[in-house]
Every structure is written in C-alpha cells, then in structure tokens.
Amino acid sequence: MVEEVRCRWGRLWWAGVLPAVAIALLVKGCTPPGNNGGSDANTPGDSGLTGKYAGAARCLPCHTNIHDSWMKTLHAGALETLESIGQGTNTNCIGCHVVGFGEPGGFVDRATTNSLAGVGCENCHGPALDHVTNVSDKNLRPSKPIAAEVCGKCHTGSHHPNYEQWAESKHKGVEAHVAEGFAAGEEGRLASCGACHSGDYHVEAIINGITVEDDFLAGVEPNDMNGVTCAVCHNPHQRTGNAVAPDTGRDFQLRYPQVASPVQSNDVDEATDPNRFNLCGQCHHSRGRTWDSDSRGPHNSVQSNFYVGEMPMPAGQENDPIVANQRSVHAFVIEQCSTCHMYRKDFEDEQAPAISGHSMEVDFDGCSAVACHPSPADAQSATANLQKQVEDGLADIVARLGNPSTWEYSSEGGPNDAGQAALSDEIKKIRFMYHYLLSDGSLGVHNPLYALRILNQADSLLTSIGR
Numbered sequence: 001m002v003e004e005v006r007c008r009w010g011r012l013w014w015a016g017v018l019p020a021v022a023i024a025l026l027v028k029g030c031t032p033p034g035n036n037g038g039s040d041a042n043t044p045g046d047s048g049l050t051g052k053y054a055g056a057a058r059c060l061p062c063h064t065n066i067h068d069s070w071m072k073t074l075h076a077g078a079l080e081t082l083e084s085i086g087q088g089t090n091t092n093c094i095g096c097h098v099v100g101f102g103e104p105g106g107f108v109d110r111a112t113t114n115s116l117a118g119v120g121c122e123n124c125h126g127p128a129l130d131h132v133t134n135v136s137d138k139n140l141r142p143s144k145p146i147a148a149e150v151c152g153k154c155h156t157g158s159h160h161p162n163y164e165q166w167a168e169s170k171h172k173g174v175e176a177h178v179a180e181g182f183a184a185g186e187e188g189r190l191a192s193c194g195a196c197h198s199g200d201y202h203v204e205a206i207i208n209g210i211t212v213e214d215d216f217l218a219g220v221e222p223n224d225m226n227g228v229t230c231a232v233c234h235n236p237h238q239r240t241g242n243a244v245a246p247d248t249g250r251d252f253q254l255r256y257p258q259v260a261s262p263v264q265s266n267d268v269d270e271a272t273d274p275n276r277f278n279l280c281g282q283c284h285h286s287r288g289r290t291w292d293s294d295s296r297g298p299h300n301s302v303q304s305n306f307y308v309g310e311m312p313m314p315a316g317q318e319n320d321p322i323v324a325n326q327r328s329v330h331a332f333v334i335e336q337c338s339t340c341h342m343y344r345k346d347f348e349d350e351q352a353p354a355i356s357g358h359s360m361e362v363d364f365d366g367c368s369a370v371a372c373h374p375s376p377a378d379a380q381s382a383t384a385n386l387q388k389q390v391e392d393g394l395a396d397i398v399a400r401l402g403n404p405s406t407w408e409y410s411s412e413g414g415p416n417d418a419g420q421a422a423l424s425d426e427i428k429k430i431r432f433m434y435h436y437l438l439s440d441g442s443l444g445v446h447n448p449l450y451a452l453r454i455l456n457q458a459d460s461l462l463t464s465i466g467r
C-alpha cells in the first residue's frame with residue numbers, strides 16, 4: 001500500500017513540484033502504469049521491462065504534456081489497431097506497431113511489456129532507460145530526432161510509401177549553395193535562409209523558439225543536414241486539428257493549417273509574413289523584393305502570393321499595384337496546395353501500391369477528385385493549353401525587350417550599376433512582372449487569370465514605350 005502511494009504520487013501529483021531528480025528517486029523501482037487503454041495503474045503489465053527501454057509510462061511524470069497529447073494520437077493506439085482486426089500477435093505486423101520488437105528488452109506481449117505497446121516515445125527517441133535513471137546527465141538525454149529516416153523506418157513500403165516519395169522531392173536535401181553557407185557558419189546565413197531551407201533551423205528556431213547562433217550547423221556535412229523533413233510539417237506528439245477532416249478520427253498532425261485564404265495585400269511586410277499563409281506558405285512565399293530593386297528579381301518561392309493574387313509593392317505604392325489583384329480560381333479547392341501536389345490513394349495491390357503524395361509532384365487525378373474537372377485528362381489538357389499561352393507570352397516579352405544585357409537584373413547578366421540606374425521605371429516593372437510569373441514555377445496554373453493579367457499589363461507597358 002505504501003509502495004503504491006509512493007509510486008502514484010511520484011508519478012502524478014508531485015510532478016512539477018519537485019525537481020526532476022527528486023522525482024526520479026521517488027519513482028525509482030515503481031511499476032509504471034499501463035498506457036494504451038488496455039490496462040490501468042493496477043495491472044502489473046511491465047515485468048518484462050528488463051532492458052534498455054523504459055516504456056512511455058516512465059516519461060509521464062516529467063514530460064506530462066507530451067505524454068498526454070501523444071496518448072491521443074494514432075501512434076499510441078497502433079497495437080489496438082492490429083488487435084481490432086485480430087492481428088495483435090502477428091509477428092509480420094507488430095514490428096512497426098510497437099516499441100523495440102525483436103530487440104533485447106523490447107516489446108514481447110501485453111502481459112509483460114505493456115508500456116511498449118503502440119508507437120511510443122522510444123521508437124523515435126531511441127531507448128531511454130539511461131536517461132530516466134540519470135535525468136541530470138546531459139550526455140544521456142535522448143536527441144530530438146528530426147531526420148526523416150526516423151519516421152521512414154515504418155512509413156515505408158507499398159502500403160505507405162511516405163518516405164520513398166518524400167525522398168524523391170527537393171524537400172529531401174538542402175540546396176547545395178545554401179548548405180555550404182550553413183556549414184561554413186557564415187554570418188547571418190541561417191537567419192536569412194534557414195527558416196525555409198533548413199529543417200534543423202526551422203524546428204529549433206521557428207517551432208521551438210530557441211535562439212540559434214550562426215555556427216549552429218558549422219562543420220556539418222551538407223548531406224547530413226536536414227531539409228524539409230517529416231517533423232517540419234508534422235507535429236510528432238500531437239493531434240493538431242489542422243488536417244482537412246480531423247472529424248473522421250484521423251488527424252495528420254500538421255503543424256500549420258492547410259486551408260487559409262488571406263485577404264490580398266501588396267504590403268511587403270504582409271507579403272513576407274508566414275503567419276498569413278497555410279502550411280506550404282510558411283516557406284513558399286515572397287521574400288519581399290519589389291519592382292524597384294536592381295540586383296535581383298523575386299525569389300523562386302512566391303507561390304502563395306501568386307495564388308492569393310497579390311504582388312509586393314514598394315512602400316507607398318501598395319494601393320496602386322502594377323497589376324490588379326486577382327484571387328485564384330484554385331483558391332477554392334479545399335486542401336489548396338495539397339489538392340494538386342499531394343494527391344493520395346490507398347493501397348490496392350502490389351500492382352497498384354498506395355500513393356502518399358509526398359513527392360510533391362502534381363497528379364492530375366487530384367484535379368478531378370475534387371469534382372472541378374470532369375476527368376484527369378481534361379485537367380491535364382487545360383493545364384497544357386494555359387502553360388503554352390503563358391510560355392508564349394513570356395517569350396514575347398523577352399523578344400520585345402531585346403538583348404538581356406540591356407534590361408536584366410545584374411544577377412542575371414544585366415547592366416552594371418550605372419546602367420541599372422538609367423533604366424526606365426517601365427522596363428523595371430516589365431522585368432519584375434516577367435520574373436514574378438516565371439518564379440512562381442507553375443506557368444500560370446496557380447492563378448490563371450492573374451497570370452493573364454500580368455501578361456496583358458506587360459504588353460500594354462511595352463506598347464507604351466514603343467517596343
């Protein structure tokens with residue numbers, strides 16, 4: 001009885017009151033309560049926890065919030081999922097549905113290792129008994145495992161090829177030129193490029209709000225840096241309600257919502273404010289360049305602004321944009337970017353494996369799935385027609401402007417500083433519109449009417465200067 005009270009108080013009531021070390025001493029030797037609903041605190045379900053794994057219940061007293069929110073995720077109940085279809089002891093299945101199966105001290109069965117049932121803390125963080133018994137030893141603390149390979153151990157194969165498909169996308173790596181700057185610890189490099197180009201920086205600085213110095217990734221091999229990994233988009237610990245239909249019981253644990261239709265704004269601060277945009281718009285948004293800059297055009301990340309139908313303007317000109325704002329017809333598709341870039345399909349058979357959508361490649365099946373286009377082929381030919389029209393329009397602008405060395409940005413082989421200063425405002429506006437359309441990367445698809453407006457406006461300006 002005394003033993004039971006000691007354990008229970010140690011776990012629950014004194015958490016937060018006592019220092020972590022005192023709690024560790026207090027609960028030392030206690031049998032943790034079962035977690036995944038299948039048992040309660042009185043069930044001695046963990047007699048088999050004799051190895052390096054501690055079990056999720058042991059984390060509860062100190063990491064209470066994370067434990068409680070994890071309990072509500074599908075991960076925590078992954079063994080129940082198998083049990084509910086009579087596969088709870090199928091050794092072909094449980095490896096990815098429990099902790100440490102087949103390893104010394106790993107999951108054996110409900111009766112002896114209940115705290116290792118389901119996808120638990122130690123699937124991602126690694127065995128943590130040493131940490132639990134020596135919390136003050138910094139060297140024994142589990143790492144923050146944001147590498148995609150951590151999730152890819154299980155989210156792999158023909159039933160759920162999230163990892164393989166993600167690995168095909170550019171989200172996998174860090175762009176070489178940017179990575180070199182991070183590795184060299186260049187001053188200001190992480191602060192200006194890291195939020196979008198470095199998963200390590202994004203999670204630490206943007207999500208966890210920790211101050212990061214310039215040398216955070218100094219000396220790290222570019223290949224070992226994390227790009228836009230799973231944990232950048234997904235919260236590993238909790239349901240967030242940010243998926244499209246969390247009411248079905250599934251919750252994709254997205255860090256940011258997918259659906260957001262901000263009011264258009266040509267204000268630079270707003271055009272660059274990730275909080276206005278959805279998940280993808282955290283990074284796929286303008287970096288603030290406007291038509292009056294000489295050295296460089298817009299970054300290739302303007303997709304969200306283009307989709308919303310806005311264009312950042314120099315201070316004072318926000319209400320007089322070069323092109324009238326125009327919301328996209330595609331702004332009404334419910335999952336926005338994901339509808340076209342993350343089409344998903346369940347596993348049928350080995351000839352028709354699941355599609356997880358994580359390659360980010362446009363799949364035209366997504367266009368008819370939302371009942372806007374009668375068929376994928378229809379959407380594909382509409383796309384091809386539009387893209388042809390936009391390509392022709394862009395080629396026309398270049399032809400009328402003439403030799404790039406007379407009008408381009410200096411970074412694109414244009415004139416030197418004196419030459420830039422001599423360019424007319426019309427030329428600068430035309431080249432900005434040209435690059436804005438080009439750097440969106442969809443050749444008009446993200447916002448067809450806006451793209452055509454840009455081409456029309458460029459045409460009028462060219463005509464007005466006799467080109």
Ligand code: HEC
Binds near residue numbers: 055122142
């Ligand atoms: C007795 C208290 C205690 C228990 C039990 C405990 N931890 Fe910790 N844990 C700590 C403390 C204290 C830290 C250091 C926190 C800090 O620096 O903010 C820590 C740090 C961590 C970190 C690193 C966090 C970071 O910011 O780098 C992870 C991951 C972690 N614990 C996971 C676990 C897991 C998994 C379990 C269960 C198997 C567990 N802990 C059990 C007290 C505990």
Ligand code: HEC
Binds near residue numbers: 078096119253
């Ligand atoms: C040990 C294997 C394993 C690891 C490691 C793992 N998962 Fe899972 N994950 C699963 C299983 C199994 C399920 C399904 C649980 C169920 O439905 O019962 C799941 C479900 C999910 C879901 C909910 C899916 C849905 O359809 O709603 C998300 C999101 C998810 N995992 C993301 C991640 C991320 C991100 C990581 C890495 C940080 C990760 N997982 C690591 C096995 C794993």
Ligand code: HEC
Binds near residue numbers: 093153155
């Ligand atoms: C390679 C690791 C792995 C193995 C092996 C595995 N699963 Fe899973 N399972 C997962 C992951 C990851 C998910 C989450 C999928 C998602 O939500 O995208 C999952 C989800 C599930 C789900 C719930 C979602 C759904 O698709 O209906 C069921 C049921 C399931 N698995 C059954 C099984 C069965 C039965 C076996 C053995 C024949 C098995 N699993 C073997 C990794 C695995």
Ligand code: HEC
Binds near residue numbers: 059075231236237
């Ligand atoms: C699906 C994989 C996964 C599971 C399961 C998981 N974690 Fe984590 N955890 C991560 C990742 C990835 C990070 C780093 C990203 C972040 O900080 O959000 C992290 C960060 C942490 C941190 C430090 C940052 C913070 O948010 O305080 C602690 C502490 C932690 N986890 C404890 C736990 C505990 C305790 C459990 C089980 C109750 C658990 N984790 C389950 C993947 C996981």
Ligand code: HEC
Binds near residue numbers: 192282300
């Ligand atoms: C607001 C987020 C964001 C910031 C900040 C950012 N980038 Fe990017 N960058 C992107 C996105 C998104 C792409 C990919 C666009 C695509 O693939 O169409 C990209 C692409 C690139 C590319 C690939 C080549 C190209 O032009 O497409 C390079 C090189 C690059 N960025 C360099 C940088 C450097 C250097 C910095 C810091 C000075 C930086 N970026 C800051 C979002 C950003």
Ligand code: HEC
Binds near residue numbers: 148163258338
């Ligand atoms: C760029 C952001 C992003 C990255 C990176 C990412 N995901 Fe996702 N993931 C999403 C979005 C968005 C959805 C929901 C798609 C939808 O609405 O159809 C999703 C859905 C899922 C689901 C549930 C649907 C399914 O496939 O069963 C799982 C599981 C998942 N992701 C796992 C992963 C894993 C594992 C990784 C890393 C290998 C990863 N994700 C990387 C954005 C991302």
Ligand code: HEC
Binds near residue numbers: 195228233281283341
């Ligand atoms: C944390 C920042 C970030 C988030 C969030 C993000 N991306 Fe990206 N995305 C990038 C960067 C950076 C690149 C370019 C990487 C490079 O060129 O090295 C990129 C590249 C791409 C590409 C070009 C892919 C290719 O392989 O050619 C597409 C398409 C894309 N992202 C779509 C999306 C979608 C859709 C979402 C939301 C589900 C999303 N991104 C979320 C940063 C991000």
Ligand code: HEC
Binds near residue numbers: 330337339341362445
């Ligand atoms: C209506 C469907 C649709 C929607 C919605 C959509 N896209 Fe696209 N996107 C496309 C098409 C089509 C392309 C051109 C792909 C090609 O030609 O290969 C494209 C191209 C891109 C590219 C350039 C890819 C490359 O290889 O350089 C990026 C980055 C991108 N989209 C990101 C986004 C983001 C971020 C969103 C949400 C703000 C979004 N897309 C919404 C259809 C869509």
